[in-house]
Each structure stands twice: as C-alpha cells, then as structure tokens.
Amino acid sequence: MKTITETAPGIASGKIKSEQLTEDCLARIAELNPTLNAFITVTADEALQQARHADQEIAAGRRIGPLHGIPLSLKDLIDQKGVPTTAGSLVRKDHVAGCDAVVTRRLREAGAVFVGKTNLHEFAFGTTSEDSGFGPVRNPHDPSRSPGGSSGGSAVAVATGMSLGTIGTDTGGSIRIPAAACGIVGLKAEWGHISAAGVVPLSRQLDHVGPLAASVADAWLLYNALHKPSEQVGDALDAAPLDGLRFGRFSGYLSDRLDADVEHRVRETIALLQQRGATVVDVALPHAEDMAAIYLHLVFGDAAEYHARTLVSRPQDYTTPVRLRLEMARYVLAEDYIRALRGKALIANEVDRALDGVDALVLPSLAIPAPPLGAATMPVKGGPEAVRSLMLRCTQPFNLSGHPAISLPCGRTPAGLPIGLQLVGHKGRTPALVQAALAAELAIAETS
Amino acid sequence: MNIAEWLEAAKADAEARGLPELIPMLDGLAQATERLRKADWNDNAEQDPFDSIESEGGLDLSQGKPSQ
Numbered sequence: 197m198k199t200i201t202e203t204a205p206g207i208a209s210g211k212i213k214s215e216q217l218t219e220d221c222l223a224r225i226a227e228l229n230p231t232l233n234a235f236i237t238v239t240a241d242e243a244l245q246q247a248r249h250a251d252q253e254i255a256a257g258r259r260i261g262p263l264h265g266i267p268l269s270l271k272d273l274i275d276q277k278g279v280p281t282t283a284g285s286l287v288r289k290d291h292v293a294g295c296d297a298v299v300t301r302r303l304r305e306a307g308a309v310f311v312g313k314t315n316l317h318e319f320a321f322g323t324t325s326e327d328s329g330f331g332p333v334r335n336p337h338d339p340s341r342s343p344g345g346s347s348g349g350s351a352v353a354v355a356t357g358m359s360l361g362t363i364g365t366d367t368g369g370s371i372r373i374p375a376a377a378c379g380i381v382g383l384k385a386e387w388g389h390i391s392a393a394g395v396v397p398l399s400r401q402l403d404h405v406g407p408l409a410a411s412v413a414d415a416w417l418l419y420n421a422l423h424k425p426s427e428q429v430g431d432a433l434d435a436a437p438l439d440g441l442r443f444g445r446f447s448g449y450l451s452d453r454l455d456a457d458v459e460h461r462v463r464e465t466i467a468l469l470q471q472r473g474a475t476v477v478d479v480a481l482p483h484a485e486d487m488a489a490i491y492l493h494l495v496f497g498d499a500a501e502y503h504a505r506t507l508v509s510r511p512q513d514y515t516t517p518v519r520l521r522l523e524m525a526r527y528v529l530a531e532d533y534i535r536a537l538r539g540k541a542l543i544a545n546e547v548d549r550a551l552d553g554v555d556a557l558v559l560p561s562l563a564i565p566a567p568p569l570g571a572a573t574m575p576v577k578g579g580p581e582a583v584r585s586l587m588l589r590c591t592q593p594f595n596l597s598g599h600p601a602i603s604l605p606c607g608r609t610p611a612g613l614p615i616g617l618q619l620v621g622h623k624g625r626t627p628a629l630v631q632a633a634l635a636a637e638l639a640i641a642e643t644s
Numbered sequence: 645m646n647i648a649e650w651l652e653a654a655k656a657d658a659e660a661r662g663l664p665e666l667i668p669m670l671d672g673l674a675q676a677t678e679r680l681r682k683a684d685w686n687d688n689a690e691q692d693p694f695d696s697i698e699s700e701g702g703l704d705l706s707q708g709k710p711s712q
Contacts, residue, residue, distance in 0.1 A: 483683070483685075486679065486680070486683050488676065489676040489677070489679040489680040489683075490680065492673070492676045493676070493677070493680060496673075520663070520665055520666060520669060521669070523658075523663055523666055524666055524669045524670060524673055527650075527654045527657075527670065527673065528673075528677075529645065529650065529677075532677050532680055532681070535680050535681065535683070535685075535686055536680060538685050538686070539680070539683060539685060542685050
C-alpha cells in the first residue's frame with residue numbers, strides 16, 4: 197500500500213504530481229469498483245481539478261503541508277459541498293450537501309484532493325457493509341467476504357489504493373472493524389475530540405469520527421489535520437520505546453470467544469511486545485458481559501429518534517434488514533434507555549480503572565476474520581456465535597467509554613485474511629497511544 | 645411495565661402494523677432488556693445515575709463535548 201507519509205515528500209519536491217497520483221487512484225477505482233463496490237460517488241472531474249490546482253500551488257512555492265495534493269475519500273455520511281450524502285441509503289438518494297462537514301473543510305484547507313464518497317452499511321447501522329442501498333461492499337482479500345463495517349467502502353478504498361486515506365465513523369467499531377478486516381489502520385478518536393458536525397448520526401453519544409489509513413503514521417497525520425490548527429500537535433510522532441511501555445491484557449468476556457487464528461496471532465503479537473521489553477499485566481472490566489445490552493439500548497433509542505419520520509414516510513427506501521432493526525428499535529422503553537445510560541457511565545469508569553498503571557490496553561480489534569457475506573454465525577471458541585455480536589464484541593466497550601483506540605494489522609490467517617490488534621489509550625493522551633501503536637507496528641513489521 | 649407485558653404488547657403492535665417479521669426479533673431485544681434490568685447498578689435507583697458511578701467527584705459530563 198502506498199502511504200501518505202512516503203508520498204508527501206515526492207509531492208513537495210515536484211517529483212510526484214498530484215494529478216498523476218489522482219489519476220492512479222481513479223484508475224484503481226475504475227478497475228476495482230465494479231467488483232468491490234467501495235464507492236457510491238466518484239468525483240473524478242472535481243478531484244482532477246483540485247489536483248491540478250495543488251500542483252500549481254506547490255510549484256509556486258505555496259505548499260500547505262503533507263496532505264496537499266493527496267487523494268482522499270470520505271465515508272458517504274460525511275458532507276462534501278455539492279456532492280450527495282447518501283449514508284448508504286436510498287432514503288437520502290436525492291440529498292446534496294449544501295456545505296462541507298467540519299472534517300471535510302479541515303482536509304480541504306490542508307490541500308487534500310477528494311476522489312469520492314465511499315459505500316457503507318446503510319446509515320452505519322451494521323458491521324458488515326452488506327446492507328447498503330447501493331449494494332454490498334466486498335473484501336479485497338476475498339470478495340466473497342465482508343470488508344467489515346460500517347466504514348467498509350472506506351477500508352477497501354485504502355487497502356486497494358483507490359485513495360491514500362479516508363475518513364470514517366465509529367459508533368460500535370465501524371472504523372476499527374473494517375480496518376482489521378481489510379488489513380489497514382483505523383483510529384477512533386476520543387469521543388468529541390473530532391467534530392461530527394455535518395456527519396449523519398447513528399447515535400450522537402457514541403459516534404466517533406476518525407481516519408483509516410495505510411499506516412499508523414498516516415492515521416496520525418490525518419487525525420492531526422482534523423483538528424483546529426490551534427489544537428494540532430504536529431504532523432509526525434516518534435514511536436515510543438517498547439522497553440518501558442506497560443500494556444493491560446483482558447481475560448474473560450473480551451478474550452473468551454475468539455476465532456482460533458485470531459487468538460493465536462494476537463497472543464503471539466503480545467508476546468512479541470513483551471520480548472521487545474514491554475510489560476504486560478492482566479486487567480479486567482467487571483461489567484463486560486453487560487456491554488452488549490447497554491450498547492443495544494442506547495443505539496436503538498438514538499437511532500429510533502433520528503429515523504422516526506422517514507420510517508413512516510419512506511419505509512420502502514430502507515434495505516429490509518436495516519428497516520426492521522430500526523422498527524425494533526422503536527420499542528425500547530425510556531426507563532431501559534436510562535438504565536443503559538447508567539451502565540455506560542459505569543463502563544467508562546471501569547475502562548479508566550483498567551488503564552490505571554498501564555499505557556494502553558491490548559486486545560484483538562475483531563474477534564473473527566472477515567466473515568462471508570450473508571453469514572449469520574461464525575465458529576469461535578465455545579461454539580458458533582452470531583456474526584453481529586462477534587463483530588462488535590472487542591470494540592464497543594470503547595465507544596461506551598469514549599476512550600481513544602486504534603486498530604493496526606498484526607498478521608493474517610492461514611487463508612490470508614487480515615487480523616487486527618487493538619490498542620486503547622487514556623483520555624486526553626491520544627498522542628501517547630499513537631506512539632505506542634507506532635512501536636507495535638514497527639515490531640510487527642520487523643518480524644513479518 | 646414488566647418484560648413479559650412489554651413483549652406481549654410489542655408483538656401485538658408489530659402484528660397490527662403489518663410487521664410480523666419483527667416478532668422473533670423482539671424476543672432477542674427482550675433478552676437484552678432482561679439482562680440490562682438485572683444488572684447490579686440498578687439496585688439503588690435512589691442514587692444519581694451518574695454521580696453514583698464515580699467514587700470521587702462525579703462524572704464530568706462536559707468531557708468529550710463535540711467541538712466545531
């Protein structure tokens with residue numbers, strides 16, 4: 197995969213032209229999108245115009261920074277002025293954004309080129325990207341399988357070079373799950389640290405906006421650019437020394453229902469971190485087994501409110517599975533929603549306690565490799581389990597808690613399907629989390 | 645409303661609205677709701693739902709507020 201970090205110096209020096217880079221991405225889209233269905237809208241003309249303008253500006257000595265002239269994509273629930281925001285649904289097929297989302301504006305101000313809007317699980321209400329009004333997204337490592345979701349098209353775009361980076365959203369794992377399933381990096385920011393203005397919500401209290409990228413350094417570069425200039429930390433970070441880092445490892449709910457290959461590879465990676473000097477200690481989330489019920493009631497309550505009107509006025513425009521789940525969501529009682537809010541606060545506190553005395557928590561990003569499209573269950577230790585439950589199992593705790601979390605590739609199954617390692621950091625210390633991830637990425641690369 | 649009463653009413657409503665496919669799905673939601681209601685943090689509803697969680701000082705509900 198071509199990285200932004202490696203490409204940007206070439207653009208700065210004029211050896212690489214943004215126009216050529218953009219044409220390459222558009223060619224990859226033309227070649228692969230008929231099979232993988234990663235893009236809903238391709239903005240080729242606008243992208244080429246932006247790229248030519250970037251080349252002119254850079255040649256004139258007015259380079260803005262490392263994202264200047266870099267082709268990116270946006271999950272199609274993020275507004276880009278003048279372009280449809282479908283949220284993967286025919287309910288919004290006639291919508292055209294009147295202005296940029298805050299994150300789009302920040303990337304535009306950083307000089308990025310936008311090649312298009314990526315496909316997703318309809319309204320981000322699912323983890324496989326197969327229920328979209330525009331057809332299912334397919335995994336580039338095996339097109340019979342899901343790329344994960346809901347930011348499935350975004351992950352596919354980066355994994356295949358259709359764009360060099362992308363912005364997605366994560367309500368229960370929708371950045372980290374597809375990043376793991378497609379073998380790329382996904383960074384879920386701390387809740388509220390990146391603006392969600394101009395982004396179609398699923399659950400405003402759980403939605404997180406963040407980057408998916410080919411490397412940890414690229415993810416950081418994009419994450420940094422999504423902030424106000426006054427809040428940006430810097431375009432690059434150094435890897436933390438592994439010797440001295442302390443990681444917390446879960447037992448119980450977050451490790452007892454894993455695919456055998458995922459479990460083996462994540463254990464090997466944790467052992468590698470220890471061999472390189474890191475300390476690993478056992479930590480716990482006492483209410484981990486309640487998380488799915490907490491999450492369900494919150495997302496259902498929030499989604500039911502957002503979709504109440506269109507479920508009545510345009511029910512036929514939803515995919516059937518998403519419509520039925522939204523209809524089911526309307527039966528959540530207020531008293532149960534409040535119980536779930538209390539549980540959410542409890543989980544946030546327990547994640548803080550798990551982080552006491554460690555730099556980051558370490559666990560799989562995804563309990564299983566990418567599942568076959570249409571699969572209802574997958575085999576894991578202890579017997580078959582529902583795909584939806586398995587997809588969310590390792591990621592949703594940190595949507596409830598709001599802690600920053602990153603998924604990075606840590607190997608593949610014997611069948612060649614990617615496996616993701618997840619690191620979870622302290623609130624207010626995202627740079628330290630990314631520095632730990634840079635160190636882990638380096639160690640994994642050295643042994644691959 | 646207890647869960648059995650809620651489930652019966654919800655299933656009848658789904659049937660009346662022409663959504664019989666929802667009926668088996670509502671059983672799954674009922675199981676999740678049962679789990680939620682049995683959770684130990686519900687044992688003392690007198691406590692403030694947020695202050696009761698933190699041992700010191702209460703939760704800062706402003707943390708993570710989306711910025712523009």
